Amino acid sequence: MSNPSRSFLILVTLLFIVVACQKDEAFIESEIITSDAPRIYPGVAESLWVYFERFEKAGAEQGIEVDLVRARITGVIEDIPSESVAGQCNFYSHSPNHVIIDAEFWSSASDNFKEMIVFHELGHCVLNRDHREGRTDSGFCVSIMRSGEQPCRDAYTAVNKPYYIEELFHPNRVD
Ligand SMILES: [Zn+2]
Numbered sequence: 001m002s003n004p005s006r007s008f009l010i011l012v013t014l015l016f017i018v019v020a021c022q023k024d025e026a027f028i029e030s031e032i033i034t035s036d037a038p039r040i041y042p043g044v045a046e047s048l049w050v051y052f053e054r055f056e057k058a059g060a061e062q063g064i065e066v067d068l069v070r071a072r073i074t075g076v077i078e079d080i081p082s083e084s085v086a087g088q089c090n091f092y093s094h095s096p097n098h099v100i101i102d103a104e105f106w107s108s109a110s111d112n113f114k115e116m117i118v119f120h121e122l123g124h125c126v127l128n129r130d131h132r133e134g135r136t137d138s139g140f141c142v143s144i145m146r147s148g149e150q151p152c153r154d155a156y157t158a159v160n161k162p163y164y165i166e167e168l169f170h171p172n173r174v175d
Helices: 004-033 046-061 103-108 111-125 161-169
Strands: 074-078 098-102
Touching (some): 046 111, 046 161, 098 103, 111 161
Parallel strands (some): 074 098
């Protein structure tokens, strides 16, 4: 018969090993979950990827599943000759679902403004949204789907984003 205190020590050691293993697995798992590796969008200029991914996340938060890879959305940043046009995505054109963002706009725009323009274009091509004009009493655009041809002030800031994102994915839900 072995020494009881020795068996106890072995048992404690075994328990420690089991616990250590479990801890290790849990650590690896949480590492995978929180992994922030960017998604790859074939046929899309790499500097647009972060905004494409944000669009998918925004959709998911609004209960709308968006998969821009499966939707075969392509995108480039290049010179758009017409003045005052920051982006294009025509769903009726000969190359549908192709986002074009103006290079000059891109080089000087803020992160918020870039996001707004990319979301606007994806609003056309992915959500089949048309333009929506109109402004609030304070003169702010009611939608980021504004055409730019009627006067209203953009207010796509951190504070107003929840409203504009909801309006983008659920235009009938907000007035
Ligand atoms: Zn538009």
